[in-house]
Amino acid sequence: MSHQLPIDMSLPREERLNSLREPLRALLDAETLGWSNLANMASALYAATSWHWIGFYLVDEHHDNLVLGPFQGPVACTRLFKGKGVCAAAWQTAQTQVVPDVHAFPGHVACSSLSLSEVVIPIRNGAGRVAAVLDIDSSALNDFGPGEVRALEAMIEDVERVWPSWTWGA
Ligand code: SME
Numbered sequence: 676m677s678h679q680l681p682i683d684m685s686l687p688r689e690e691r692l693n694s695l696r697e698p699l700r701a702l703l704d705a706e707t708l709g710w711s712n713l714a715n716m717a718s719a720l721y722a723a724t725s726w727h728w729i730g731f732y733l734v735d736e737h738h739d740n741l742v743l744g745p746f747q748g749p750v751a752c753t754r755l756f757k758g759k760g761v762c763a764a765a766w767q768t769a770q771t772q773v774v775p776d777v778h779a780f781p782g783h784v785a786c787s788s789l790s791l792s793e794v795v796i797p798i799r800n801g802a803g804r805v806a807a808v809l810d811i812d813s814s815a816l817n818d819f820g821p822g823e824v825r826a827l828e829a830m831i832e833d834v835e836r837v838w839p840s841w842t843w844g845a
Pocket of ligand 1: 728751752755759760761762763783784785786787790793810812
């Protein structure tokens with residue numbers, strides 16, 4: 676497996692995201708350790724885009740909150756709590772959240788004052804429960820087009836397919 680995914684930076688961002696799907700799927704199929712796969716995914720998405728922060732929060736069933744997982748970008752909040760913010764909304768509703776202006780989202784959690792818009796996509800485990808979310812923050816307002824959201828959701832569908840086979844201890 677090559678150590679660099681092929682990303683043609685001359686393409687529009689939506690096409691770059693679409694072109695990542697196949698190589699990412701191959702990467703995910705080659706490894707079952709969840710942490711490694713999420714880390715590579717955050718890296719690939721970060722390299723392919725100009726987004727400010729890209730990463731995963733995992734559902735901590737024991738504490739009933741979200742805990743920071745692999746990410747790229749500035750240091751972020753370690754825990755996110757029910758009923759507060761966009762990640763929690765994606766977790767609790769099991770629906771993608773597209774927020775064009777985070778300041779207009781009631782209860783938004785500001786880990787970074789540079790984040791102005793965001794998208795959060797829930798990841799379901801084999802039992803259909805939300806096990807994690809992909810959180811992407813942009814330093815530009817309204818920075819997530821419908822085609823980009825679809826491309827990200829397609830990648831998360833690929834993750835959901837293999838999630839039940841993943842392990843979490845090396
Ligand atoms: N945007 C999230 C908080 C996490 S960070 O910004 C990395 C939220 O509102 O849930």
